[in-house]
Amino acid sequence: MTLISPACRDALQNWLDGQRALAGASENTIIAYRGDVGEFLSFMTLHHGNSQGLGALERISISDMRAWMAQTRAGGTGARSLARKLSAVKSFYRWLAERAGFEPTAVLATRSPKFQKKLPRPLAEDAARAVLDTVEMQSTSNWVGARDVAVVTLLYGCGLRISEALGLKGADSPLPASLRIIGKGGKERMVPVLDAARDAVATYVRLCPYPLEAAAPLFRGVRGGPLHARLIQGVMARTRMQLGLPATATPHALRHSFATHLLSAGGDLRAIQELLGHASLSTTQAYTAVDTARLMEVYDRTHPKA
Template identity: 75%
Template sequence: MGLVSPAARDALQTWLEHQRALKGAAENTITAYQGDVVDFLAFMTAHKAQAQGLGALAEIKITDMRAWMARTRGPDVGPRSMARKLSAVKAFYRWLAEREGFEPTAVLSTRAPKYQKKLPRPLAVDAAKAMIDCVEIQSDRPWVSARDVAVLTLLWGCGLRISEALGLLARDAPLPDTLRIIGKGGKERVVPVLPAARDAVDAYLRLCPHPLTPDAPLFRAIRGGALSARSIAKVMADARMQLGLPATATPHAMRHSFATHLLDAGGDLRAIQELLGHASLSTTQAYTAVDTARLMEVYNRAHPKAG
């Protein structure tokens, strides 16, 4: 933070602590916020040819914001990344303006570049099943095959994030009827465990050659360490090549599939939101890739005044 004034640096650290303690922001989010705001402050120092103390930060105009965005956008920073950076800067400014008593309109009124939201691509039911069947026969080590099947079954059958599945400990097995999961931002949710998921984990436990002490990771790598998300991504990449599935058939797609298949079976969007641990319903709607026709169909079938 060499190019950032001590006052701005202290304010940023205080804000980050506020995000961590009061908002429950995850460490990855804190790191991203810090990087984005430091880049912004460093740019303003160079742009204005003076260290940006708190007084100077209060004087930033819309033209300064445009200069920062023009400089930041490039081959490595697309509209989505730019929108994230601007969002971090605005959040910091909103807090700083309230604390210091200045008007942050120039910063807060800056518009993010438009970008097309990429909708997640869930796998069809038969493709999800085929993926698990294919993974089962990929390894020449039966315990590794059983492990990979168990992980994918948890993603698809319980809607877990890959980090949540790999965060399970040996003491969590055999899996109970419901799992208490600590998700993003420390949010806790309760997820029902399907018999198929429990059976898959049991099959893996019977074959796993590594000692499963209570506090050890449940899912192990070949040499006994914790299994990495990269390993599961590679297993799925190999399987999708064999099955001719698109590059969107990733571990996260299994979680999307959980949501979509529940909705197709008549599940309620709010209930699915709870199961996925999403803070907002719009995220769940994106996950389930629900089109208007599908929503109208559900509405017409369920609403007492329909028809």
Template identity: 75%
Template structure:
């Protein structure tokens, strides 16, 4: 399907993304799948195996044919835009090394799609989630554990993987945590008093002593707590509280950011707290806040509400 030289170039590009861009392994796997799918189509479409020579000649017509084929297969606009981004990134890197003109590929426009906005909880719903989640557990230490995890998600804006990645070496929790997030990006996260208190309460009740080389949050059989356990307990809690299906562990992180922004938090500071590589990712929260304001406006403004 592709020549050895092109296969080697793809491997080197992935190594480059891993080492210099800090891409996570799951991201690299997605990039690889996107590129192999693209090259497979070009092999069939042009009737020849793809190598460094043939792919340098790919033009606008080829790109349009690939995108039409993807949409015809039922690939969503969002997924196609992601695949195109991977293709462009690879071409940009390869063209600089092989000295060919990549304009036809780089100028290809991504399909338009409606960006999904984060679905945060209202402040009172977030508080109710933390207060109610511990009621689902049959044992006091498990209840304290679940409450501590959810408090960290909302109080510190952690991803669930980051909260469950804490070890005994991280306790007692300091005033700030050094968190390594997606792509190995490190950030400093302040720890609120409520989060420290929740973790302390869990540690007092946990039957497994904290060990520096062991996960802080343990399952009932002493192993590492799985994300699925927290997802399940939050599912039970949201059903009890009558909250929507979007009230997930990740929604607590969204709520952290949205509530900070609504309280006047600086967008750049929130970007740092969340560990977003790009400010554009964090800017989604301004759209959330604007959407909420427009909803209030439509309901309350005399001219908008009508007679």
């Protein structure tokens, strides 16, 4: 970042502020944007051999873009990560061009590298049930075990992101029939709460040794502070080792499992999109590919060979 001119640094910060305030980008997204666009601007400074003011950014050519992409790939960045970096750079340039009044054609016309999209990796239904039954065994404290069960039940039973589950407050208990969740980008959705999830949270609340104030986090660490995601990730890691599940059996895989199992049971794709809080249906449609892939696996295993 020290290679970037003050004018470019200020422009980047203003764009990031807008992404945070207007687009509702999460702090992790802001950090990724800062790194991706900052690396791009630093490369252009070195590539041209002098400090790149805003005027120089207007003159970036397709050749410059190809040089940046080639250098990034040569540094070990995969096609998927490069596509993410290019998307961030394009977003920044759209914003900058609109304010500075230039045509960002060379940047926006740059083609994203092709890559094979990864399908979600859900657990099988029996494996998901085994996780729910085994999670509490990872703790010697009854209330901590109940807490972990409550969190993973929300992930699998309601399709919550781990950040959404850990973002619940004391005022959310006892859980209502439907939870109002604020997801990525500030997108709001209503999520039905299964009796199993409601009961699991109620058990945790009854056993929790700390007072649960309305404005304080619902889920607490062993010392009474907010529960951190890495602790649930660790619980899932120990659980999957005990059950012999693959490394893909993570907390987020429970959310994938929620969607895939709903779809397998005949759930409507649009309804699942709403439950997950996906902005685009295309994101949810990945689960149809998972369902088809599983169907073909069963077909290959069971169909009589000629």
